Amino acid sequence: MITQEELLFDRLKKEVAQTFLQDFPSSNPDISQWKGLDIIYFQEHLRQKVKGNVSEKWFYTYFKSPFEKLPRIDMLNLLAQYCGYRRGWTEFTETIHLESLSNTQNNHITKSEKPNEALLNNNTTESESGKNEQADKEEVNYKKPIKTKAYIYVGIILIVLIFIVYGFIKFYENKNTYDFCFYDADRGTLIKSKLEIIVQRQGFSPEYYAVSNGCFSYKSTTDTLKMIVSSPIYKKETFVVGLKEIRDNGEDNHRNFKLRPDDYAIMLYYYSTLLNSADEKQKSELIKQRKEELNKLIADNALIYQVYDSELFGVEVLDKKKYIDFMTTPTTSLKNYVLIASQTDKNNKINLIKFKIQKDEN
Structure with a gap:
């Protein structure tokens, strides 16, 4: 006998396939028939939309094998958000329940009107x-x-x-929908780069959002809301918002927050993009100048990691010289440089760099 959990997960798989087919229409509509490149493209699409990842083993276990049990709630939230349900699995199940109730009522009305x-x-x-x-x-x-x-x-x-x-x-x-916007603390401008936001509410699983326009809306009836905001070029900040006070005082539901830029991370990003935009006459001079600047910025014992989008070869450790050579050599890979994280020591020198080379989708 088919259980309600199996019906819900089967519906979620169909919506996952429909979402993927919007950008990859040539793939098979049946997700259980995907293999090879289809799975790779889906993994990349999932990363782009919700900053999440599923392994090939997980894909075969839950999407290509007979149903045994539901995946973990964090994976259900991830897939539901990929399909457009901002509150994850909870919103998905509520929507399916409402659709079922509406269909039942419509059938009753149709029968009574014959x-x-x-x-x-x-x-x-x-x-x-x-x-x-x-x-x-x-x-x-x-x-x-x-x-x-x-x-x-x-x-x-x-x-x-x-x-x-x-x-x-x-x-x-x-009354229960709130708008939050994030501004650069130094420049006072709305942040247009990608921000990762974790929303924490008591009694609920954490919710993950990716924002690229500086603002996002959130609906909640709880008294307080905790947001952890991070970005490769801004320092991680934690904000606690008193929603009850806003409601009780009849205040505007819009709130602005300031993020402090990570100047060292911004400089690393700047170095990764400048060389490819310079003309040939400037490049040799810029390379020498950038090598000297990076040598001063980075500590001799810095830990430098290159992260790969691969389960077989996940992380490579680079020494300072190899990293500086990479950052000062104009290549196609340098155009796709993505800084994941960095930190400085007590001497204001960079002692940790974590980066990856984004796959070229073209």
């Missing part, structure tokens, strides 16, 4: 044979306008009540 042919035929017969009762009917016709007016009044009252209830629902939704 015409009864026997009754129609009977009415036709009575109409044809009841001419001799016309006089009696005319005596009660004067009552019909009163009934018609009553129906009109009832209809108007119902419409007004529907609008009142709808307005109350929208007011309640808007």
